[in-house]
Amino acid sequence: MSIVFFSIVVWIAAWALNVKLANGTASGTRLVKVIVPTLFGLTLLLVWEMLVRGLNVPLVILPPPSLVIDTMADNLAILWKDFVQTFLKGALRGYLIGCSAAILTAFLVDRFDFFKPRAVARGKFYRGASNHWYRAHFSDVVWL
Amino acid sequence: MTQKLLPILTVILALLAAWYVAVVPMNIKSALTTAERAGADVVPAGAKERRDLSTIGLVAKNSFAIPATFSQDRPRLPAPHQVASELWKTTVEKKITSKRSLVFHAWITLSATLLGFAIGTGMGILLAVGIVHSRAMDMSVMPWAIASQTIPILAIAPMIIVVLNSVGIQGLLPKAFISAYLSFFPVVVGMVKGLRSPDRMQLDLLKTYNSSALQSLLKLRLPASLPYLFASLKIGIAASLVGAIVGELPTGAVRGLGARLLAGSYYGQTVQIWSALFMAAIVAASLVALVGLIQRLTLKKMGMS
Numbered sequence A: 001m002s003i004v005f006f007s008i009v010v011w012i013a014a015w016a017l018n019v020k021l022a023n024g025t026a027s028g029t030r031l032v033k034v035i036v037p038t039l040f041g042l043t044l045l046l047v048w049e050m051l052v053r054g055l056n057v058p059l060v061i062l063p064p065p066s067l068v069i070d071t072m073a074d075n076l077a078i079l080w081k082d083f084v085q086t087f088l089k090g091a092l093r094g095y096l097i098g099c100s101a102a103i104l105t106a107f108l109v110d111r112f113d114f115f116k117p118r119a120v121a122r123g124k125f126y127r128g129a130s131n132h133w134y135r136a137h138f139s140d141v142v143w144l
Numbered sequence B: 001m002t003q004k005l006l007p008i009l010t011v012i013l014a015l016l017a018a019w020y021v022a023v024v025p026m027n028i029k030s031a032l033t034t035a036e037r038a039g040a041d042v043v044p045a046g047a048k049e050r051r052d053l054s055t056i057g058l059v060a061k062n063s064f065a066i067p068a069t070f071s072q073d074r075p076r077l078p079a080p081h082q083v084a085s086e087l088w089k090t091t092v093e094k095k096i097t098s099k100r101s102l103v104f105h106a107w108i109t110l111s112a113t114l115l116g117f118a119i120g121t122g123m124g125i126l127l128a129v130g131i132v133h134s135r136a137m138d139m140s141v142m143p144w145a146i147a148s149q150t151i152p153i154l155a156i157a158p159m160i161i162v163v164l165n166s167v168g169i170q171g172l173l174p175k176a177f178i179s180a181y182l183s184f185f186p187v188v189v190g191m192v193k194g195l196r197s198p199d200r201m202q203l204d205l206l207k208t209y210n211s212s213a214l215q216s217l218l219k220l221r222l223p224a225s226l227p228y229l230f231a232s233l234k235i236g237i238a239a240s241l242v243g244a245i246v247g248e249l250p251t252g253a254v255r256g257l258g259a260r261l262l263a264g265s266y267y268g269q270t271v272q273i274w275s276a277l278f279m280a281a282i283v284a285a286s287l288v289a290l291v292g293l294i295q296r297l298t299l300k301k302m303g304m305s
Helices: A002-023 A030-054 A065-074 A076-111 A118-127 A132-138 B002-037 B055-061 B063-069 B080-091 B102-133 B135-148 B153-166 B172-195 B200-208 B213-248 B257-266 B270-301
Strands: none
Touching: A002 A030, A002 B135, A030 A065, A030 B135, A065 A076, B002 B055, B002 B063, B002 B080, B055 B063, B080 B102, B080 B270, B102 B135, B102 B172, B102 B213, B102 B257, B102 B270, B135 B172, B153 B172, B153 B213, B172 B213, B200 B213, B213 B257, B213 B270, B257 B270
């Protein structure tokens, strides 16, 4: 139980330090901007570790972060292969396809007034600019 | 109205046409196999010979089989009218208490969605208020809130369900938590921006009135943040629905839209999968439209639109 109590102390101490850093004179510096979130994240991991050990949480329900990191270190080769497969081959390719499709769509929408939302199209109509299509077909119903 | 309707209809018609065209090559192989069994002359003969041939070539050589591709029981890609008639059968023609009614399943998912959306929005607003008022929270929590959204929801959903199940929470709440996890982020980001949207002059004015932080929050920051909040809510409620559907998948649920998707893929019922997908899209669109309506009414009443 003492380990649970200790985790609460750690949390409060780290938070107090963060408050001090964030409101201190060095608050705007890049160093503090990195330290504060890092400290928060590390505290989170530390408290997680202590709670899992202190409360004897079964491994299948929630493993402690130390075990996760251990397993990660043991399986670096496999993880690297997964990274290549998922990120380099899958995600990056999909990102490229998605972005180029979006740019193409944007070109289409910009080129043809037909695809534009009503407000844009109507604005053009009122200015009498290059929108013969609407003028030809809807001049009688445009006010409805 | 007409100006809006015509382009939308054109795009829908184009999509439907593309869908119908795609149905033919997608289903031609199984259609030819069935036709051959029924005694038709297929070029080339034998399913094995056709397996590695291009589908478009097969369509060209066996154009008599094209009508059959639109009416299969378990097509690879169901035709739009098949999906539409399945939707009609499972919504209008079934009692909504029936387990075969999509309305019934949609309601199961919708209830988890709405609960999760409420939890996520509440947490998001609270977190945003904290971030705006505490510099320490702003600096320490915000990067992690962004990082939390890079975790694939499909990976974390089974874990949430297992962990909650071990402490005795079952049923609606685990699904709602997954919904909340997805919907809280847009609310946090939008509300932080919204609560900071009043400019220096307005904040200084309240300071000269000697107003407390709580008074500034209630009388200036919160009202000013509403347009941002509504924009976030529209994203959040659609994300909530996705969360609830994903939450149904790992548990092997038997009820809900996610369960329909799962059962459909187990038994190869593609028409059922597509109709569940369309139902999900219809529900999401209605939810976003509803938030949009509330937004218009509220902002009009407040004189902000």
